[in-house]
Amino acid sequence: MKYIETPDGSLTAFSERFGQAYSSVHGARSQATTVFVEGTGTRLHPDPRVLEVGFGLGHNFRATLASRAAHAPLSYLAFEFDPVARSVLERVSNEQDAFWQIVVRAWQPPLRVEDDGKSLEVRLEDVTNATLPEAWATAVYLDGFSPTANPDVWASPFLARLASSMASGGVLATYSSAGAVRRGLQGAGLIVEKRRGLRGKREFLVAVKP
Numbered sequence: 001m002k003y004i005e006t007p008d009g010s011l012t013a014f015s016e017r018f019g020q021a022y023s024s025v026h027g028a029r030s031q032a033t034t035v036f037v038e039g040t041g042t043r044l045h046p047d048p049r050v051l052e053v054g055f056g057l058g059h060n061f062r063a064t065l066a067s068r069a070a071h072a073p074l075s076y077l078a079f080e081f082d083p084v085a086r087s088v089l090e091r092v093s094n095e096q097d098a099f100w101q102i103v104v105r106a107w108q109p110p111l112r113v114e115d116d117g118k119s120l121e122v123r124l125e126d127v128t129n130a131t132l133p134e135a136w137a138t139a140v141y142l143d144g145f146s147p148t149a150n151p152d153v154w155a156s157p158f159l160a161r162l163a164s165s166m167a168s169g170g171v172l173a174t175y176s177s178a179g180a181v182r183r184g185l186q187g188a189g190l191i192v193e194k195r196r197g198l199r200g201k202r203e204f205l206v207a208v209k210p
Contacts, residue, residue, distance in 0.1 A: 001088055006030075007199070011092040013057060017082065018145040022056045024175070026200030031175060032063035035204045039173035039195060040139035043067040048074055051137040051165055053127050053153055054144045055080035057092045058103075061120065065097055073117040077137075079127035083109045128152045132165040140166060142174035147181065156184040163188035166209040177203040 002014040004021055010029035012021045024031040042048045042064055052060055055078035068074055086107040093100065099120075103113050109124040123130065140162055144153035152158060154176065162172060163185070174181065177194055182205055185192045190207035197204045 001084075001091075003091065010059070011057075012059075013084075013088065013092060015145065018149045020145050020149055023059050024198070024200060027198060028057075028059050029063060030198055031201075032059040033067070034198055035175050036060045036139075036141045036143065036173050037063050037067050039204065039206050040141070040171040042139045045138055046073075048138050049136055049167070050074070050076045050139045050141060051132070051162075052076070052078040052141040052143065053162070054078075055083070055109075055122050056143065057084060058089055058100075059092075060141050060143060061103075062093060062095055062097070062100060065100060065118075066095070068118075071117060074119070076118075076120045077133070078120070078122045079125055079130055080109060080122055081124065081126045083107075083122070083124065128158050132161055134164060135167050137166045138170050140170065140172035142172055142176075147176060147178055154178075154181050154184070156187055159184040160188040163190055163207075163209060166190075168209060170209045172207040172209075173204065175201060175204050177201075177205050181205065 004012050006028045008027040008030045012023040012028040014021050037043050089104050099118050106113050109122045112121040144150045147154040182192050185207040192207045194203045
């Protein structure tokens with residue numbers, strides 16, 4: 001595994017399978033916080049239910065945990081068909097959060113961990129063929145590898161399925177601002193807007209289910 005230190009001090013790693021880094025090389029933790037946690041409003045939601053496409057190195061989950069108060073509820077469902085080893089999670093994270101430490105110790109997907117009002121389920125499945133919960137998610141983190149490297153998770157039929165998994169008022173966020181992705185989300189009935197991105201990515205997309 002090739003590790004990459006990003007400018008905000010967080011580590012990402014290079015995926016040989018997809019030929020890309022798991023997270024932004026311009027700031028892995030910054031992207032997780034700005035695009036996914038803040039972009040979906042999960043930081044402020046009283047009882048969020050998050051569906052993530054691609055758990056990867058756990059950056060988005062850890063940023064979500066960090067945004068929540070100690071006893072605040074969180075339900076988190078992630079799909080990951082090619083999980084990294086426990087040693088990789090240990091290398092890229094230095095959080096002392098008690099719940100994250102439980103996750104690392106239990107890491108061998110599929111898994112489900114619950115403690116103090118928080119739950120994480122990681123399903124060992126290809127999300128494009130998986131059964132998704134209907135009208136459940138208050139937030140969707142669409143964080144697959146790029147549309148050119150992993151086109152199935154960005155295709156319009158799958159975006160429509162993600163929209164169906166969202167509760168009314170739910171918010172989907174993705175680092176991609178590609179025109180085809182934006183049109184696919186609009187075609188799924190979501191209200192899409194561009195937000196100002198971080199270094200290395202001028203814009204990202206946020207899509208709301210009416």
